[in-house]
Amino acid sequence: MVQKLQAAEAHWHILYTKPRFEKKVYSRLTEAGIDCYLPLHKTIKQWSDRRKWVEEPLFRSYLFVHTDMKNYYTILNTQGAVKFIHFGGEVATIRAKKIEEIKLLLSNFSDVEIVDMQDIAPADEVRVVAGPLQGMTGKAMQYKGKQVLAVEIEHIGQSMVVQLPLKYLEKV
Secondary structure (H helix, E strand, O other), rough: EEEEOOOOOOOEEEEOOOEEEEEEEEHHHOOOOOOOEEEEEEEEEOOOOOOOEEEEOOOOOOOEEEOOOHHHHHHHHHOOOEOEEOOOEEEEEEHHHHHHHHHHEEEOOOOOEEEEHOOOOOOEEEOOOOOOOOOOOEHHHHEOOOOOEEEEEEEOEEEEEEEEOHHHHEEO
């Protein structure tokens, strides 16, 4: 969904950051009182002398900002921010429902994976009919030998993938 930024209306937008600057930009924006969301997931990192659980951004170089036109340039002037994602010459918006779906997936599954959309074959559109994700829609597919639900994140070409029992899904 692409809309022109309206001065009085706040929408969720996708902000592209410098590599490895997601947490810094998020911190600076929240300190400035700007509503934003940085999805994080825990992963184990291996160094030569130790292993450690760390929280990393789920979508590298992206964070979601809820804003209107009056904060547009303040956000872009934040150190580490690069640009808002645009389509057709206009700032792209992401539905609030999609932000809620990301939060719901992360709060209910510790093994969420991110997959580039080009790596996913066309699949059946399904609705979740049971469990914590009830009502959510996505695509049922095989991924790494498992039946998974893929939820596409518009405008960044990536999907969140979680494993769900087939009995929880119905074709749309």
